[in-house]
Amino acid sequence: MSDWLSQVFSDATRRSFEKGGRLFHTGDRVLKVFWVLEGQIDLVRVTPSGNEMVLQSAGQGTVLAEASVYSEYYHCDAVARSEGAVAQLGTNVFKDRLATNRTWAENWAGSLAHSVQRARLNTEIRSLKRVADRLDFWLAVNPDTFPERPIKDIAAEIGVSPEALYRELSSRRQHGG
Structure with a gap:
């Protein structure tokens, strides 16, 4: 996928970001398309109970908030989980x-x-009632990701509180899992 995107974004503006920074906020007008060059950015919504829910984890070579290309306003925040950089193009230029x-x-x-x-896969994971079941499913589809991702980020991705995930991991360690 990166080959054709590097052509589409060949003259795009480069924008750096710091860990914890925001590329955009809920309600901002959609004016740019972002292609992640380095680092990780998550699309995040905060639930009414205050928990973060990750809708997308965009790493190198990924277009961030791709569905927003067809929206007027962003429906979530783009939170940098690490420092990095994106290439950005105007949405009209991109379209x-x-x-x-035709190939693009x-x-x-x-x-x-x-x-x-x-x-759909994320919806299926979040539909499971028990934290243990959500974690098992997530590990099955992301077997190499676990040691690299912060627990807080995984909790947000599977739709549980970080505390609930820590309790589950502690229980597994105690029982040799």
Whole structure:
């Protein structure tokens, strides 16, 4: 996917970000498309109970908030989980480039389809009642990610509080799991 995106973003503006920074906030107008060059950025919503829910974890080579290209306003915050950089293009420039290149448009459609599949998988994980079941499912589909991701981020991704996830992990350690 990165090959065609590097062509689409070939003259894009580079923007650096620091850990904890925000690229945009809920309610901001959608004016740019971001392609992650380095680091990790999460799309985050805060639930009424105050817990963070991660809707997307975008790492290197990923377009952040891809569905927002077709929205007027952002529906979540983009939170940098590490320092890094993005390439940014105006949404109209991005759409115009896709409209003039069939291969890029097909690659973009495939990317959006993959995002829908990932969103459905996340919904399936969050539909499970027990923290243990959510963690087991998440580990099954992300086997190499666990040691690298902070517990707080994993908790947000599977839709539980960090405290609940810490308790589950502690229980597993005590029982040899």
